[in-house]
Amino acid sequence: MDGPGVPPRDAAMSVRGLRKAFGGQPVYSGFDLDVRRGDILAIFGPNGCGKSTLINMAAGLLPLDGGSILYDGREVREVRIGYVFQNYREALFPWLRAADNIRYPLRRLGLPKREIEARLERLTSDFRIRFDLARHPYELSGGQQQLVSVMRALAVEPEVLFLDEPFSALDFETTLDLRALLQDVLKRLRVTTLLVSHDLEESIALADRLLMLTRRPTTVADDMAVELPWPRTSATLSEPGFVALKRRCLAVFEAAVAGRPVAA
Amino acid sequence: MRGLLGAAGFIALWWLAVLLRLADPVLLPSPAETLRETWAALQGGPLLHDLTRTVWRTVQAFVIATAVGVPLGIALGAKEGVYRSVEFVVDFFRSTPASALFPLFLILFGVGEGTKVAVAAFGAALVILFNAAYGVMNARRTRVLAARVMGAGEARILWDVLLWEALPQVLVGMRAGVSLALVIVVVAEMFIGSTDGLGQRVIVAQSLFESGLMYGVIFLAGALGYLLNLTFLVLEKRFVHWAGR
Numbered sequence: 001m002d003g004p005g006v007p008p009r010d011a012a013m014s015v016r017g018l019r020k021a022f023g024g025q026p027v028y029s030g031f032d033l034d035v036r037r038g039d040i041l042a043i044f045g046p047n048g049c050g051k052s053t054l055i056n057m058a059a060g061l062l063p064l065d066g067g068s069i070l071y072d073g074r075e076v077r078e079v080r081i082g083y084v085f086q087n088y089r090e091a092l093f094p095w096l097r098a099a100d101n102i103r104y105p106l107r108r109l110g111l112p113k114r115e116i117e118a119r120l121e122r123l124t125s126d127f128r129i130r131f132d133l134a135r136h137p138y139e140l141s142g143g144q145q146q147l148v149s150v151m152r153a154l155a156v157e158p159e160v161l162f163l164d165e166p167f168s169a170l171d172f173e174t175t176l177d178l179r180a181l182l183q184d185v186l187k188r189l190r191v192t193t194l195l196v197s198h199d200l201e202e203s204i205a206l207a208d209r210l211l212m213l214t215r216r217p218t219t220v221a222d223d224m225a226v227e228l229p230w231p232r233t234s235a236t237l238s239e240p241g242f243v244a245l246k247r248r249c250l251a252v253f254e255a256a257v258a259g260r261p262v263a264a
Numbered sequence: 265m266r267g268l269l270g271a272a273g274f275i276a277l278w279w280l281a282v283l284l285r286l287a288d289p290v291l292l293p294s295p296a297e298t299l300r301e302t303w304a305a306l307q308g309g310p311l312l313h314d315l316t317r318t319v320w321r322t323v324q325a326f327v328i329a330t331a332v333g334v335p336l337g338i339a340l341g342a343k344e345g346v347y348r349s350v351e352f353v354v355d356f357f358r359s360t361p362a363s364a365l366f367p368l369f370l371i372l373f374g375v376g377e378g379t380k381v382a383v384a385a386f387g388a389a390l391v392i393l394f395n396a397a398y399g400v401m402n403a404r405r406t407r408v409l410a411a412r413v414m415g416a417g418e419a420r421i422l423w424d425v426l427l428w429e430a431l432p433q434v435l436v437g438m439r440a441g442v443s444l445a446l447v448i449v450v451v452a453e454m455f456i457g458s459t460d461g462l463g464q465r466v467i468v469a470q471s472l473f474e475s476g477l478m479y480g481v482i483f484l485a486g487a488l489g490y491l492l493n494l495t496f497l498v499l500e501k502r503f504v505h506w507a508g509r
Contacts, residue, residue: 061409083413090406094506095428104424105414138509156414 012037012071012192013058013160019066020053026217027053031067033211033220035160038190040183042203044249045213045221046257051196054218055162058194059083071159079160080109082153086165088145092137098148099133105156123151126185143174150182154191161186163195167202176234179206187230200253204245205232212249214256221256224248293476302480311465311477315484318449318462321377322492325384325445326438333389333441334434337396341430342422347397354394362387362448366456375457384448388441395437399430432500432507439496446489462488 011034018031027050035041043051056062058069060076061083071079085091092101099120106116124133127147137145146166153161166182167175183206186193197203203210204226212222228241236242275295281287282294293301305311340347362383369386373379403426411425453463462485469478500507 059413061413081413083410085406085410087406090404091410093407093410093425093428094509095431095504108415108420136506138506152414 010036012039013069013194014071015058015067015069017067018054018057018064018069020050020057020062021065028067029217031218035192035194036209037192039208040186040193040195040206042195042197042207042210042226043213044197044200044203044210044253045218046215046253047198049213049215050218051213052164055164055194055196058160059162080156080158082156082158082161084146084149084153084161084163084166086168088142088149088169089137091149092145092152094137097134097136098140098144101137101148102133102152102155105152109156119155119157123155126188127151127181141174142170143178146170147178147181150178154185154189157189159192161191161193163193163197165196165198168198175202180231180233182206183231200246200249201237204228204242204249205236210245210249212252212256222249222252290473291475293479298476298479298483301474301476302484305477305480310460311481311484314460314462314465314481315488317460318446318453318485319488321381321384321449321453321461322442322446324381325388325449326442328381328385329388329392329441329445330438332385333392333437334396337393337434337437338400338422338427338430340393341397341400342426344401347401354390354397357386358390358394362444363451363455366452370456379456380449380452380458380461383452384445387448388445391444392434392437392441395440396430396434399433399437400426402433403429432504435496435500435504439493439500442492442496443489446485446492450485 013033013035015031015033018028018033019026020028031054043054045051053062057064058076059081069076092098093104096104102120102123103116106119111119120133123129127150129147129151131140131144133148137148140148146169150166167178170178179202185191195203195206197206207226210222210224210226211220212224213219214221224245226245228236228239228245278295282289282292286292302311306315340350365383365386366379369379369383373382407425407429408421411421416424449461450463450466452458453461454467458464462481466478466481466485469475469481
């Protein structure tokens with residue numbers, strides 16, 4: 001493996017000896033990972049390999065069977081995190097207006113009203129919002145709803161942001177727009193991000209580092225740095241560096257999937 | 265507007281049946297006669313009093329049922345294991361015709377006002393409880409997780425997410441509950457030592473062959489049930505604007 005090693009003091013998140021099984025079937029048995037502060041790490045792998053399981057455990061939504069996931073030595077509940085769910089329709093609170101959805105985690109932190117409004121304003125300008133945040137989520141388009149979810153996750157100024165297939169329920173055009181907006185903000189604010197995606201192109205285009213996982217029991221098939229310049233536009237997708245990386249990823253992916261039992 | 269066509273057709277058919285003498289005029293008075301007798305009973309007779317008695321009993325039963333059913337249902341729904349263990353009892357008594365419980369409630373509460381309200385409240389409370397519990401248990405899991413990620417504790421999640429998630433179903437339960445309370449109150453007025461109420465009036469009118477008044481009271485009871493249902497439909501639209509979206 002020629003993946004980028006992360007010196008311990010640069011790590012925002014460290015996974016050690018992670019173990020997790022579902023119904024006696026091991027998904028992780030001794031899994032290690034370090035994520036560098038400010039990096040966008042994309043996690044890519046075959047269906048059911050436990051990509052979402054990994055970030056759900058990291059976000060404290062799912063208990064570990066063994067091992068540890070620490071953030072600079074702290075447990076997840078001592079860390080400010082943001083999480084964007086795949087299904088924005090079921091993740092936003094439809095009884096609250098969009099703006100109140102974004103204010104919600106700030107109120108949970110007990111921030112003063114002035115600070116909450118200042119952050120809302122900053123996010124609104126960061127994401128160049130032109131629709132009315134006084135509307136309820138169901139009055140917004142899918143892309144706008146997911147944008148509100150992203151703003152809600154970033155409002156707390158998270159130390160780590162988790163994105164679970166954030167674009168998979170959106171159409172292509174919306175995905176491109178949202179991807180551009182997101183990389184702009186994430187890179188500017190240097191937010192450590194874990195992105196789970198089943199879209200290889202998207203994983204490469206958004207990531208500083210790409211982790212390719214195998215089928216269960218999950219191990220790292222490849223761990224590569226994505227050293228393409230920022231910002232990455234639609235032109236990036238046809239550059240030789242990008243194409244070469246994608247070819248390598250496909251080869252690794254096919255090998256990882258080919259490693260499956262014949263019956264599957 | 266189109267809905268009125270059906271009603272007009274119904275009255276036309278009724279009138280036609282009267283003109284053709286399809287039934288004894290004592291048993292089937294004309295719509296005009298029915299209206300006249302009902303109006304007279306409302307103006308000077310006991311009908312207005314009966315109507316207010318029935319409404320008041322229904323409202324009392326409904327308020328008690330809501331006050332008991334909603335909090336209990338939400339509490340049970342939040343602890344699914346507990347709900348599963350009492351589910352059979354709830355379902356059993358929910359399926360028991362409330363009229364079969366009259367003798368039991370007569371023993372418990374005597375032949376007074378309290379019995380009618382109590383038996384109606386009992387029936388309505390079970391429906392409301394059942395709906396509230398399912399409202400909480402069917403809360404979208406993603407929303408609960410989202411709240412947890414944003415630092416909400418269990419009490420916060422109950423207050424900020426589960427209550428709101430359950431609200432549409434709670435209102436559905438309240439709508440079913442108020443209709444059921446009305447049904448039970450009217451039946452109770454017929455059979456549990458009453459001197460007033462729509463149920464009492466309809467059975468008295470029938471035994472005295474006051475057919476016009478009897479039909480009038482039936483329609484009045486129907487209108488009452490319809491209005492109660494409509495009120496809750498409007499409330500649901502207003503207060504749970506997000507339901508199903």
